[in-house]
Amino acid sequence: MIEKRVELAKLTTIHIKGQVDIKVIENLDDFSKLPESFTVFGNGSNLLVKNRNRNFYKLSDKFSYVRIEDNALICGASLKISTLMRFLIENSISGFEFMAGVPATVGGAVFMNAGAFFESIGDKILYATVFCASRGIVVFEKDKLNFGYRCSNLNNCVVIEAGFLYNRVDKNFIKEKIANNIKTRLAKAHLTNTFGSVFKNPLGDYAGRLIEESGLKGFTKNSAKISDKHANYILGSKQTDIDDVLFLIDRAKEMVFKNFGVELEEEVKIV
Numbered sequence: 001m002i003e004k005r006v007e008l009a010k011l012t013t014i015h016i017k018g019q020v021d022i023k024v025i026e027n028l029d030d031f032s033k034l035p036e037s038f039t040v041f042g043n044g045s046n047l048l049v050k051n052r053n054r055n056f057y058k059l060s061d062k063f064s065y066v067r068i069e070d071n072a073l074i075c076g077a078s079l080k081i082s083t084l085m086r087f088l089i090e091n092s093i094s095g096f097e098f099m100a101g102v103p104a105t106v107g108g109a110v111f112m113n114a115g116a117f118f119e120s121i122g123d124k125i126l127y128a129t130v131f132c133a134s135r136g137i138v139v140f141e142k143d144k145l146n147f148g149y150r151c152s153n154l155n156n157c158v159v160i161e162a163g164f165l166y167n168r169v170d171k172n173f174i175k176e177k178i179a180n181n182i183k184t185r186l187a188k189a190h191l192t193n194t195f196g197s198v199f200k201n202p203l204g205d206y207a208g209r210l211i212e213e214s215g216l217k218g219f220t221k222n223s224a225k226i227s228d229k230h231a232n233y234i235l236g237s238k239q240t241d242i243d244d245v246l247f248l249i250d251r252a253k254e255m256v257f258k259n260f261g262v263e264l265e266e267e268v269k270i271v
């Protein structure tokens with residue numbers, strides 16, 4: 001495995017300040033070298049690094065593949081959703097348009113059960129090949145996989161590959177649906193310099209509404225800012241310190257609890 005020091009600005013979509021050492025997993029044999037406790041990076045689109053001394057790993061581009069086989073859409077875990085979208089259009093494959101504009105990898109999307117527009121990745125899955133610290137490399141069929149609201153039963157596991165159900169429709173229909181979904185996203189929130197939703201929506205409500213009504217839209221701490229477009233988004237840049245982002249997260253939790261008695265739960269993974 002290659003070990004390298006990488007800027008968090010390159011590893012995370014909020015492009016935060018700092019560096020970490022990561023080991024790059026190049027092949028299946030490398031999994032046997034993983035320690036008991038580790039953190040794997042996908043595209044860093046829902047990940048904040050507080051403790052830079054953890055055992056960090058990332059799957060190499062060798063795990064970035066997509067093909068159709070036996071009526072399943074098969075994706076390697078490091079495949080980016082943007083690359084997947086291009087494949088889907090080229091091959092007239094429908095069912096994943098809801099993921100357009102989500103800057104994730106397939107592995108991160110499966111682990112988080114990413115979703116939007118009332119659909120989620122777990123609804124489409126047929127199987128996942130995973131490495132689990134306790135069991136080695138195993139294939140979990142759909143009935144062994146549990147998905148909830150932005151969670152799965154894959155803790156302490158690394159998704160290596162996933163197979164999905166799909167259907168074929170006219171490629172213009174797919175193109176149009178993807179374009180519309182991206183347009184909707186852009187109108188409501190941001191596509192860059194953020195990590196998506198900070199908090200899960202509490203039952204029957206929206207975290208963004210509670211934060212906005214707590215007067216925190218546009219609230220800043222140095223270069224970190226609660227978006228003035230969508231209050232459940234935090235924006236940052238290469239100058240942004242993790243402590244400033246964590247400050248905003250704590251402030252939002254504190255104010256929402258004070259104003260509404262609601263305890264917000266982070267969607268973003270803070271490690």
Ligand SMILES: Cc1cc2nc3c(=O)[nH]c(=O)nc-3n(C[C@H](O)[C@H](O)[C@H](O)COP(=O)(O)OP(=O)(O)OC[C@H]3O[C@@H](n4cnc5c(N)ncnc54)[C@H](O)[C@@H]3O)c2cc1C
Pocket residue numbers: 013039040041042043044045046047059077101102103104105106107108109110111112113114115116150154157158159160190191192194195196197269
């Ligand atoms: C602009 C923007 C829009 C977004 N919109 C949405 C949305 O509509 N819906 C939604 O659900 N999310 C959304 N997100 C959040 C984010 O894209 C998802 O949570 C996504 O699933 C994270 O994937 P990732 O590859 O970036 O994982 P990372 O952010 O790198 O990691 C997230 C978690 O997944 C784990 N992980 C990553 N890869 C693997 C793997 N191969 N095996 C096991 N665990 C892994 C990490 O250890 C971490 O715990 C958005 C984010 C941004 C920046």
